[in-house]
Amino acid sequence: MTSDEFDVIVIGGGPVGENAAGRTAAGGLRTALVEAERFGGECSYWACMPSKALLRPGHALAAAKRLPGVPVGDRLDAKAVLARRDEFTSHWDDAGQVQWAEGAGIVPIRGRGVVTGEREVTVDGRVLTARRAVVLATGSVPRLPSLTGLSEVPFWGSREATSAHEVPESLIVLGGGVVGVEMAQAWARLGSEVTLVISQDRPLAKFEDFVGEYVADGLREDGVVVHASAKTSSVSTVEGGVELKLADGTSIVGKHLLVATGRVPATSDLGLEAFELEAGKALPVDDTGRVSGVDWLYGCGDVTGRAPLTHQGKYAARAVGSAILADARDPEPWSVAVATADHAAVPQVVFTDPEVGFVGRTSAQAREAGLSVRVVDVDIAVAGSSLHGDGYRGKARMVVDEGTRTLVGVTFVGPDVAEMVHAATIAIVGEVTVDRLWHAVPSYPTISEVWLRLLEAYGL
Ligand SMILES: Cc1cc2nc3c(=O)[nH]c(=O)nc-3n(C[C@H](O)[C@H](O)[C@H](O)COP(=O)(O)OP(=O)(O)OC[C@H]3O[C@@H](n4cnc5c(N)ncnc54)[C@H](O)[C@@H]3O)c2cc1C
Numbered sequence: 001m002t003s004d005e006f007d008v009i010v011i012g013g014g015p016v017g018e019n020a021a022g023r024t025a026a027g028g029l030r031t032a033l034v035e036a037e038r039f040g041g042e043c044s045y046w047a048c049m050p051s052k053a054l055l056r057p058g059h060a061l062a063a064a065k066r067l068p069g070v071p072v073g074d075r076l077d078a079k080a081v082l083a084r085r086d087e088f089t090s091h092w093d094d095a096g097q098v099q100w101a102e103g104a105g106i107v108p109i110r111g112r113g114v115v116t117g118e119r120e121v122t123v124d125g126r127v128l129t130a131r132r133a134v135v136l137a138t139g140s141v142p143r144l145p146s147l148t149g150l151s152e153v154p155f156w157g158s159r160e161a162t163s164a165h166e167v168p169e170s171l172i173v174l175g176g177g178v179v180g181v182e183m184a185q186a187w188a189r190l191g192s193e194v195t196l197v198i199s200q201d202r203p204l205a206k207f208e209d210f211v212g213e214y215v216a217d218g219l220r221e222d223g224v225v226v227h228a229s230a231k232t233s234s235v236s237t238v239e240g241g242v243e244l245k246l247a248d249g250t251s252i253v254g255k256h257l258l259v260a261t262g263r264v265p266a267t268s269d270l271g272l273e274a275f276e277l278e279a280g281k282a283l284p285v286d287d288t289g290r291v292s293g294v295d296w297l298y299g300c301g302d303v304t305g306r307a308p309l310t311h312q313g314k315y316a317a318r319a320v321g322s323a324i325l326a327d328a329r330d331p332e333p334w335s336v337a338v339a340t341a342d343h344a345a346v347p348q349v350v351f352t353d354p355e356v357g358f359v360g361r362t363s364a365q366a367r368e369a370g371l372s373v374r375v376v377d378v379d380i381a382v383a384g385s386s387l388h389g390d391g392y393r394g395k396a397r398m399v400v401d402e403g404t405r406t407l408v409g410v411t412f413v414g415p416d417v418a419e420m421v422h423a424a425t426i427a428i429v430g431e432v433t434v435d436r437l438w439h440a441v442p443s444y445p446t447i448s449e450v451w452l453r454l455l456e457a458y459g460l
């Protein structure tokens with residue numbers, strides 16, 4: 001093989017592309033990983049890592065304040081928090097990721113990749129060929145709302161919100177999805193005056209309805225002003241920042257505006273039209289990641305729009321890698337080359353305080369799927385939660401398919417519930433019946449005892 005010939009070419013060196021390339025390289029295939037910006041992708045530099053690094057100190061401080069006797073100050077040392085965030089992004093230097101790729105036997109190639117023919121990728125004029133497969137892991141890009149004046153004002157996207165080096169005096173956050181609530185709380189706890197503007201009646205509207213209420217209460221406790229059911233009319237530059245006008249006549253002025261209104265799969269400028277694929281739309285893939293109608297082309301991660309989360313994209317990447325290695329066609333569901341869990345058991349944590357942990361289907365989604373649904377709700381009020389912090393407040397919901405007596409969805413909201421989600425994921429993936437789950441005894445005194453309360457409330 002020449003230096004431009006490979007078995008597999010992966011376009012997009014984010015966490016998902018890295019995992020796909022890592023898997024095929026480990027299986028002995030000569031693999032190129034093409035990255036236009038930084039190896040490590042959005043997640044490492046402008047998304048998961050910096051956002052969680054910004055949130056964690058505020059949560060630790062709030063947790064300590066709930067425990068009499070723990071000596072704590074009143075506010076965060078913003079400079080130290082931002083410096084620690086910078087460490088977590090490796091100061092936006094991807095040398096470590098390149099080193100990892102080389103160590104894993106991958107050939108990293110910096111530049112923008114375009115699919116220019118069958119099994120052919122051109123990177124800034126250099127033509128690469130792939131004997132087996134091309135994998136697209138190009139991620140997603142922000143979706144901007146149509147808002148009068150937006151093209152004329154300077155505004156933040158999630159990149160600026162996660163990489164800022166100063167705490168803004170005030171911040172307007174537009175969008176009550178995950179980015180909106182996480183960044184609203186992070187900057188409020190770092191000392192900014194934050195206003196959250198959401199179009200729905202509560203934030204996190206895709207989750208069970210009580211989730212948004214708990215999170216909105218948590219934000220208000222941190223001083224965030226929440227404008228729910230708000231219709232925006234225009235935005236403009238004013239002395240000292242930006243002004244957002246709402247349709248009801250309310251005017252909000254802030255130093256910066258963060259637009260957090262979602263993301264769309266990055267499928268533009270990739271040459272996909274030549275293969276009858278629509279640019280700007282999610283890449284249509286089957287459960288092995290194979291693109292419909294193009295049998296040498298695969299996709300995984302945000303670009304497919306299936307489950308736009310780092311862990312789920314990496315899982316899809318492992319399936320793609322396995323499918324390429326085995327040249328798997330229509331493998332069995334739940335086999336290693338298939339991302340079956342995308343349909344039934346996607347977990348997600350929203351790292352606010354209170355935290356949200358969710359997996360599977362909400363009660364509404366389960367009903368839409370035609371399941372015979374039983375919903376069980378309990379407050380998280382067990383010995384473990386009382387010990388965890390004074391005034392602990394949380395709620396748990398279990399959605400049971402009565403046809404099989406198995407769990408199809410679980411939601412927790414409350415301080416530090418994130419680590420409880422994986423037990424629920426295992427129960428759903430393993431299709432464990434509630435009757436068997438009864439015998440999984442939670443340790444005393446942990447917050448996990450809420451499982452016992454859920455099963456008792458179910459009637460066991
Ligand atoms: C603020 C924020 C916080 C988040 N927090 C979390 C979280 O806590 N947990 C979680 O699970 N998810 C989180 N997400 C979602 C997560 O970031 C994405 O799901 C994840 O990054 C997707 O990985 P990916 O590899 O598919 O795409 P990306 O990480 O976007 O990587 C794609 C890469 O492809 C490159 N690329 C694109 N086009 C080309 C081309 N033509 N040629 C070469 N390279 C190209 C890009 O430069 C980029 O590096 C967050 C998102 C945001 C915005």
Ligand SMILES: NC(=O)c1ccc[n+]([C@@H]2O[C@H](COP(=O)([O-])OP(=O)(O)OC[C@H]3O[C@@H](n4cnc5c(N)ncnc54)[C@H](O)[C@@H]3O)[C@@H](O)[C@H]2O)c1
Nearest residue numbers: 145175176177178179180199260261262263308349350351
């Ligand atoms: N902890 C995590 O897992 C985590 C953290 C951050 C982001 N993410 C992922 O990153 C992706 C992007 O997050 P996001 O929050 O930008 O998207 P999102 O889709 O979760 O939320 C976007 C929100 O903006 C609202 N919106 C859209 N247009 C609007 C308008 N004109 N005015 C007001 N509101 C408007 C939508 O109703 C929605 O609530 C998601 O897939 C998310 O799951 C995950």
